[in-house]
Amino acid sequence: MTQDSTIGTRAKRLDLQGLRILAVGLVIIYHLYPGSLPGGFVGVDIFFVISGYLIVGSLVRELAKTGSIGLGTFYARRIRRLLPASTLVLLGVMVASVVVLPQSRWQEVARDVVASALQVQNWNQAFGSTSYEAAGELVSPVQHFWSLAVEEQFYLLIPLLLLVAAACARLIKRGAESAALWLLLILAAASLIHSIVFSRQSHDFAYLATTTRMWELALGGITALVFSRLRLNSLTQLAAGWIGLAMVLVSAVTVTTTMAFPGYIALVPVLGTVLIIVAGAPGKGVAEFDRFGFSRFLSLRPLTYLGDISYSLYLWHWPVIVFYILLAGQQPGIVAGVGILLLSLVLASLSYHLVEQRFRHGKPATPTGEGNQPPRVQNRSAFALAAGLILLSCLSAAGPWSVVQAKSMQTVSDLATPDYPGALALDTDRNVKVREGVEIIPDPAIAMKDKTRLYRDGCAAYDPAKIDDSMCRYGDPTGTKSLVLIGDSHAGQYLEPLEAMAKTHGWRVRAMVRNGCPFNAAPAASATVTYTNCSSQNAVSLDKILGEKPDRVVISAMTPHGYNESLNWRWESDDVVVDGYEQMIRPLLTAGIKVSVIADNPYPERSIPDCVARNGAQSPECVTVRQQTKDPLLTAAEKLSDVQVIDPTSFFCVGNSCPPVIGNVLVYRDNHLTTTFAETLETLLTKKLALP
Structure with a gap:
């Protein structure tokens, strides 16, 4: 999303300034009203092509003219152009986060701010967003920095590759510009093929990867080299401009996030952008056609000014939208959208x-050239500026991060003490008295860290093909009886109470838990992918269980309602899910293995830690309403004989109301139980399972 209108062409292209505001306008509309313009994110692709056209074109012309590239000057120019404005936004976001957000979110934002300052936000976001654990987390107010990271990673690499290409060209007595063109063609082709293949496999990850986007920037550079040699007639340019606009707008209206994008789909807006750029290049022929050209419209002064500020507009609009939604608790309507746009402008x-204009040109050094040579600009000061600004962003994130980290290092009282009965507070047989005024545990600020040890042990993503049978073993290693815990992450949250119980009774525990993978033969599906790898792995896991023949198998899973809410995954019907569970459970029963299923916990429709941090533990706003839908796992268990059903709902809810804090223990970290609360269910599980 960067710009540098002083390079890349011998004369400033006003139409490219206008094209920038078309790109950022599509992105803003998409972010404000995604349903109205589902493919507005193609504005990012437009920016990539413009950037490649200007900057790569400028680098190649410098290389052809001088035989080299001034790397120090190039990188210094990028620093002065980009970092001051982006640092201002990062600092503003960090301050706003501390003021507006609960402490439970501070570390997430701090991590994203640091990643953005270091120009690796795309990878930070890619690895985070593909994780099941990331489902339902706060949308980052700086996630849009991913596109800046892609560009800067590309521009760290491309000058070096161009120098290598020029060196090879000299060895075979070829021109540097020709070598650069071949380099860009090869790079674009390789990146495009990778993008097409990778987007089919994992389009969410591919969307953010640098390697799947390099072809768009390279194609901009190819456009600069190829069309600088051509002079098209005005009629051709007229047609190119409007056809290019049509391709961009059709993409913005028809492309969706469920498609395998970027891949080959991105060719439409990218080639459309190339046509618009070509339409504004110096041409020849019938001048009267010029007044009807799209490029003339893009060159109008109001649009070119908006193009001038488009970089800052891109930086600011997304945090403004995110914080509005956080404060208002809803998506913006028309009036709010206009207000957000005006504030962003x-x-x-x-x-x-x-900021941008003040730092952009740098401080001239003392002139040392001869004759009419222009004064050099100091590069060292730019690199010092970069170090200072990056350090400033990191320090601004370190403070809030440290506050939350200090809380996470605090030890909590023994759960056996009367102050923290947790689920036992709702045990009618015990009639436990709960002392009021006690600080709840875990602190909402660190609730997201209070998760099962399966994550630390590398056992939260069980894969029978990759995890050795000796791994993910718990309980009493010398025990004579064994138990297998299997299912998705909602099964994994019961590891700690089951392990404590197993140690007491001399049982061994094996965890076969995989996030997002219920122990079901029917694969779930999103809008674009059917997750058959889950059902196929379950078949292998079933064979392993039958071979090991444990004394007990405990199964639990999130309901289809939870999968739909958190991951937008679904099955054809509940009957399909029931049948899938039956196919997994029936062979266990036939083999004489006892099976117990644990009903899923109520699904919270909001972030409970955030709600408690804002409103207090007793706030009715933080109460979860018990869903009345049937759990297919329980239905399958009831259809089969000899399957034990354990329903802990009475330890989560009083009637249909499920409080956020029970027995001074915070119940949820997201849609999962906190491990602290799960541990208080040991008594219930011991009583129900009745292990000898």
């Missing part, structure tokens, strides 16, 4: 004039 204009 004001911030962008101020940022452009007071």
Whole structure:
């Protein structure tokens, strides 16, 4: 999303400034009203092509003219152009997060701010967003920095590759510009093929990867090299401009996030952008056609000014939208959308004039050239500026991070003490008295860290093909009886109470838990992918269980309602899910293995730690309403004989109301139980399972 209108062409292309605002406008509309413009994110692709056209074109011309590239000057120019404005936004986001967000979110934002400052936000987001654990987390107010990271990673690499290409060209007595063109063609082809293949396999990850986007930037550079040699007639340019616009707009209206994007689909908006750029290049022929060209419209002064501030506008608009939604608790309507846009424009204009322009050109050094040589600009000061700004962003994130980290290092009282009965507070047989005024545990600020040890042990993503049978073993290693815990992450949250119980009774425990994979033969599906690898792995796990023949198998899983809410995964019907559970459980029963199923916990429709941090443990706003839908796992268990059903709902809820804090223990970290609360279910599980 960067720009540098002083390079890449011999004369400033005003139409490219206007094209920038078309790109950022599509992105803003998409972010405000994604349902109205589902493919508005293609504005990012437009920016990539423009950037490649200007910057790669400029590098190649420098290489052809001088035989080299001034790397120090190039990187210094990028620093002065980009870092001051982006650092201002990062600092503003960090301050706003501390003021607006609960402490439970501070470390997430701090991590994203550091990743953005270091220009690796795309990878940070890619690895985070593909994780099942990331489902339902706060949308990062700086996640849009991913596109800046892609560009800067590309521009760290491309000048070096161009120098290598030029060196090879000299060895075979070829021109540097020709070598650069071949390099860009090879790079674009390789990246595009990778993008097509990878987008089919994992389009969410591919969307953010640098390697799947390099072809768009390279194609911009190819456009600069190829069409600088051509002079098209005005009629051709007229057609190119409007056809290019049509391709971009069709993409913005028809492309969706469920498609295998970027892949080959991105060719439409990318080639459309190339046509728009070509339409504005110097041409020849019938001048009267020029007044009807799209490029003339893009060159109008209001649009070119918006293009001038488009970088800052891109930086500011997304945090403004995110914090509005957090404060208002809803998506913006028309009036709110206009307000968000106006505020973003004001911030962008101020940022452009007071920050971008102030740092952009650097401080001239003492002239040392001869004759009419222009004064050099000091590069060392730019690198010092970069170090200082990056350090400033990291330090601004370190403070809030440290506050939360200090809390996570605190030890909590023994759960056996009367102050923290947890689920036992709802045990009618015990009639436990709960002392009021006690600080709840875990602190909402660190609730997301209070998860089962399966994650630390590398056992939260069980794969029978990769995890050795000796791994993920718990309980009493010398025990004579064994238990297998199998299912998704909602099964995994019961490891700690089962392990404590197993140690007491001399049982061995094997965990076969995989996030997002219920022990079911029917694969779940999203809008684009059917997850058959889960059902196929379950078949292998079933064979392993039958071979080991444990004394007990305990199964639990999130309901289809939870999968739909958190991951947008679904099955054709509940009957399909019931049949899938039956196919897994029936062979166990036939083999004489006792099976117990644990009903899923109520699904919270909001972040309970955040709600408690804002409103207090007793707030009715934080109460979860018990869902009345049937759990297919329980239905399958009831259809089969000899399957024990354990329903802990009475330890989560009073009637249909499920409080956020029970017995001074916070119940949820997200849609999962906190491990602290899960541990208080040991008594219930011991009583129900009745292990000898």
